[in-house]
Amino acid sequence: MLRVFRYWLxxxxxxxRGSIVINVLNPLLxxxxxxxxxxxxxxxxxxxxxxxxxxxxFFAPGMLAAAAMQNAFLEGAGGxxxxxxFGAYRSATPTPLRPEQLAAGHLLFITFRVLIASGAxxxxxxxxxxxxxxxxxxxxxxxxxxxxxxxAPAAAWAVGVRKLRHIDTVFRFVIMPLYMFSGTxxxxxxxxxxxxxxxxxxxxxxxxxxxxxxxxxxxxxxxxSVHIGYLLALAIGGFLLARVTYRRRLHP
Amino acid sequence: xxxxxxxxxxxxxxxxxxxxxxxxxxxxxxxxxxxxxRGESFGLLGPNGAGKxxxxxxxxxxxxxxxxxxxxxxMDPMRQGPEIRARLGVVTQDDYLDNELTxxxxxxxxxxxxGLSRAVIRDRATRLLDFAQLQEKAGDQVETLSxxxxxxxxxxxxxxxxxxxxxxxxxxxxxxxQARHILWDxxxxxxxxxxxxxxxxxxxxxxxxxxxxxxxxDHGRIVAQGSPQELITRYATREVLELRFRLDxxxxxxxxxRTSGLATGGNDAEGRVELLPDRVLVYAADGEAALAxxxxxxxxxxxxxxxxxxxxxxxxxxxxxxxxx
Numbered sequence: 001m002l003r004v005f006r007y008w009l010x011x012x013x014x015x016x017r018g019s020i021v022i023n024v025l026n027p028l029l030x031x032x033x034x035x036x037x038x039x040x041x042x043x044x045x046x047x048x049x050x051x052x053x054x055x056x057x058f059f060a061p062g063m064l065a066a067a068a069m070q071n072a073f074l075e076g077a078g079g080x081x082x083x084x085x086f087g088a089y090r091s092a093t094p095t096p097l098r099p100e101q102l103a104a105g106h107l108l109f110i111t112f113r114v115l116i117a118s119g120a121x122x123x124x125x126x127x128x129x130x131x132x133x134x135x136x137x138x139x140x141x142x143x144x145x146x147x148x149x150x151x152a153p154a155a156a157w158a159v160g161v162r163k164l165r166h167i168d169t170v171f172r173f174v175i176m177p178l179y180m181f182s183g184t185x186x187x188x189x190x191x192x193x194x195x196x197x198x199x200x201x202x203x204x205x206x207x208x209x210x211x212x213x214x215x216x217x218x219x220x221x222x223x224x225s226v227h228i229g230y231l232l233a234l235a236i237g238g239f240l241l242a243r244v245t246y247r248r249r250l251h252p
Numbered sequence: 253x254x255x256x257x258x259x260x261x262x263x264x265x266x267x268x269x270x271x272x273x274x275x276x277x278x279x280x281x282x283x284x285x286x287x288x289x290r291g292e293s294f295g296l297l298g299p300n301g302a303g304k305x306x307x308x309x310x311x312x313x314x315x316x317x318x319x320x321x322x323x324x325x326x327m328d329p330m331r332q333g334p335e336i337r338a339r340l341g342v343v344t345q346d347d348y349l350d351n352e353l354t355x356x357x358x359x360x361x362x363x364x365x366x367g368l369s370r371a372v373i374r375d376r377a378t379r380l381l382d383f384a385q386l387q388e389k390a391g392d393q394v395e396t397l398s399x400x401x402x403x404x405x406x407x408x409x410x411x412x413x414x415x416x417x418x419x420x421x422x423x424x425x426x427x428x429x430q431a432r433h434i435l436w437d438x439x440x441x442x443x444x445x446x447x448x449x450x451x452x453x454x455x456x457x458x459x460x461x462x463x464x465x466x467x468x469x470d471h472g473r474i475v476a477q478g479s480p481q482e483l484i485t486r487y488a489t490r491e492v493l494e495l496r497f498r499l500d501x502x503x504x505x506x507x508x509x510r511t512s513g514l515a516t517g518g519n520d521a522e523g524r525v526e527l528l529p530d531r532v533l534v535y536a537a538d539g540e541a542a543l544a545x546x547x548x549x550x551x552x553x554x555x556x557x558x559x560x561x562x563x564x565x566x567x568x569x570x571x572x573x574x575x576x577x
Contacts, residue, residue: 003364003365003367006361006364007361007364007365010353010357010361011350011352011353014352014353086346086348087348087350088350090344090346090348091348091349091350091362092365093314094312094314094337094340094342094344094410095337095338095362095365095366096334096335096337096338096365096366096367097334097365098333098334250314251314251315251316251333252269252309252315
């Protein structure tokens with residue numbers, strides 16, 4: 001597994017500078033544009049709707065979780081499908097490595113990537129005064145867990161995908177709508193009542209809530225345990241499924 | 253140890269891909285038997301879809317068998333896959349090199365997959381780059397290599413663990429003639445060093461150059477086996493006359509030839525006419541004499557060529573189809 005991780009790290013060495021710049025620029029632009037720009041509008045007009053904090057403080061951890069999801073999905077689905085179709089998995093299959101090890105090593109690398117990106121995001125948040133102290137570490141782990149909860153099932157599915165456009169489709173019709181219904185930009189309590197129970201079932205909602213309560217310092221043991229349990233179940237379930245689908249695809 | 257046994261031993265080896273969605277169940281390999289001894293070069297020959305690559309994957313312990321039995325290096329590929337793979341070198345049909353890494357990094361990563369130490373890899377990589385004539389490219393990104401160079405790098409990479417058996421799946425498909433000859437030279441050198449080669453190909457000249465023994469497969473079954481020379485002697489005539497006709501004359505000429513003495517003379521191996529889309533083949537012990545007969549029938553081929561029979565003819569004779577369709 002570590003050998004596979006090392007491989008992805010070797011590749012990453014060539015691109016890490018660019019990718020860190022993106023990891024920092026992305027939250028910077030979002031926090032300036034939406035946090036400060038849209039935030040000024042929201043804070044002036046509807047401050048009561050978002051638990052009495054500034055819109056930027058509300059929005060930033062939501063975006064942190066959603067960005068973790070997006071990064072993890074793109075790497076876990078697109079990266080995996082390419083590796084399985086004509087990339088790294090193909091060259092590693094004839095070696096003593098087992099498909100299960102390829103899955104574990106790649107997921108470990110995706111976890112690492114999400115950790116770096118979330119770390120950069122949190123540094124930018126701290127620079128805006130939106131997070132601080134030990135809560136930041138909690139939010140970092142929460143965001144990373146959110147990423148893994150998406151990456152593992154995505155990898156389990158994508159390893160069998162032969163047409164890359166299917167990944168685009170899922171991104172557009174599954175991942176993007178999750179932003180809207182998981183409390184990223186506004187509280188779920190602002191949605192019509194009948195739709196709220198659906199939100200509470202969405203994995204991103206658990207990620208957003210986990211990161212937001214940790215970041216605002218309002219986390220409770222019970223609430224966080226539920227979110228962590230839900231996300232862990234997805235991550236572990238996804239990995240166990242990936243062990244099966246990787247073998248099916250790579251050792252047909 | 254393995255020397256007591258065959259390196260690879262297959263009995264009634266079968267591979268069935270179960271039905272999936274709209275595709276029906278597919279019997280890719282349908283009960284084949286063979287044994288491979290150390291130092292022997294062994295070729296699997298057949299058209300696309302004959303089951304060559306599937307057989308290779310089963311030997312390489314990257315595809316579970318569906319029936320029969322298979323031993324590789326005295327081990328069971330179903331249970332000892334990683335142990336078997338540690339001692340094989342595999343050159344797949346596509347290169348699957350990492351374009352973003354350098355030539356040397358590709359070797360390094362691959363060596364690490366086998367759990368080799370850095371020092372060992374560094375040492376072997378230098379020798380393998382010499383062998384593959386890629387020393388000057390060591391620091392270049394793989395993206396910049398030509399097709400022939402990529403192939404040589406893939407072969408060098410497959411040798412990083414000093415394998416007991418080297419499996420090559422259509423090693424020269426898609427290469428230009430010059431690149432093919434360089435590659436054959438490298439493979440021949442390996443063979444001289446005592447590396448056991450198993451290769452699939454649908455190029456007859458490749459099989460004749462590199463294989464001591466050949467299995468001809470079609471529809472997942474073995475249709476013939478032997479050394480290249482044995483197969484030619486057994487299934488073809490000594491010479492072949494290749495005729496090309498003008499389009500408007502082709503059908504009538506073919507019909508005349510088919511009903512002539514050339515097509516029916518003696519037993520099957522003695523004389524026969526084969527109609528191909530672009531040409532007509534006349535199998536004969538004496539090609540020149542056959543040509544004289546053709547002229548005597550007042551047929552006027554555009555071109556006429558007498559050549560020695562090859563494995564291509566053997567395959568045509570056995571299956572009625574040419575290898576590259």
